[in-house]
Amino acid sequence: MNEHVIPPRLYVAIWAALVVLTLLTTGIAYVDLGLFNPIVALTIAVCKATLVVLFFMHVYYRTRLTWVFIAAGVLWLGLLIGFVLTDALSRGWILTPAPWTTAV
Amino acid sequence: MSESAIALAHQFEDLEQQHRAGWLGMWIFLATEVMFFGGMFAGYALYRTLYPAAFAEGSRQLEIAWGATNTLVLICSSLTMAMAVHQAEVGRRGRLIGYLVGTMALGVMFLGIKGIEYAHKFEHHLVPGSGFEFPAPFARNAQIFFSFYFAMTGMHALHMLVGLGLLTALLIRAWQNEFTPGHHAAVEITGLYWHFVDIVWIFLFPLLYLIERHR
Numbered sequence: 008m009n010e011h012v013i014p015p016r017l018y019v020a021i022w023a024a025l026v027v028l029t030l031l032t033t034g035i036a037y038v039d040l041g042l043f044n045p046i047v048a049l050t051i052a053v054c055k056a057t058l059v060v061l062f063f064m065h066v067y068y069r070t071r072l073t074w075v076f077i078a079a080g081v082l083w084l085g086l087l088i089g090f091v092l093t094d095a096l097s098r099g100w101i102l103t104p105a106p107w108t109t110a111v
Numbered sequence: 112m113s114e115s116a117i118a119l120a121h122q123f124e125d126l127e128q129q130h131r132a133g134w135l136g137m138w139i140f141l142a143t144e145v146m147f148f149g150g151m152f153a154g155y156a157l158y159r160t161l162y163p164a165a166f167a168e169g170s171r172q173l174e175i176a177w178g179a180t181n182t183l184v185l186i187c188s189s190l191t192m193a194m195a196v197h198q199a200e201v202g203r204r205g206r207l208i209g210y211l212v213g214t215m216a217l218g219v220m221f222l223g224i225k226g227i228e229y230a231h232k233f234e235h236h237l238v239p240g241s242g243f244e245f246p247a248p249f250a251r252n253a254q255i256f257f258s259f260y261f262a263m264t265g266m267h268a269l270h271m272l273v274g275l276g277l278l279t280a281l282l283i284r285a286w287q288n289e290f291t292p293g294h295h296a297a298v299e300i301t302g303l304y305w306h307f308v309d310i311v312w313i314f315l316f317p318l319l320y321l322i323e324r325h326r
Binding site: 012013015018019021022025026029030032033036037038039040044045048049051052055056059060062063064065069070072073076077079080081083084087088091092095096 | 131134135138139141142145146149150152153154156157160161175179182183186187189190192193194196197200201299302303306307309310313314316317318321322323324325326
């Protein structure tokens, strides 16, 4: 299937990038960025996942039809998490989690 | 009957079509896996939003060194898996077997480290249930964090075990010299699954281990 043999040195380069990003995300967790700590951590994780998908999983070199399934997965995950949080955050639950915080 | 005729299932025109169908089939399965893990990630997002302080306090009980080491172990296993697919593509059986064994060794190492961490949680009464102990005021809410911790890492570890089983099957087939440069779809498609499990951990590591470490 449209064979395109990827040179092993590219895999090693991707691996090196993943190692660097892992060390970066671990180090940056100790820096106080306020609200941006989880955002930076998730951005780095998305970058790492993208590298794995494009190169280790060969998506960059293969049929574009694959993108339909990847997009479907990402879209539905976004809908799930997005609507769960929109619902929860718009109900005023956040300020009154009384049953769980008062009891010990 | 030629070798390729044996490898070709009757419903396909040729090996390339069969390979492409298998490839897309695995991606459809992985999309359902995104939904499967997605339920836990959505629950995690909701409860972390509700109880941020308890989640941060729970996260600090995890050993960041073990989590980071395991992340690196899995990244290395993804490299060896990618190299195994490459060796299958170019038809080097010996190196294919070597890289498959290497990937499995790294997978076992990951599970070993996970086992050490789990044992540590049992010793320190951090397993949700009647034996759970945690300083006030987070005694109850931290239990939610550890429920997510065990559900998510446990389900991930289960996927690792399935991956090791699939790699064992590949190893046997590689040993029997079943894979040739035009006929190595199983290696590539199993690789997709292995890399997916790696990606799940890439998200679990910052979400579970790296909450508010700066305080």
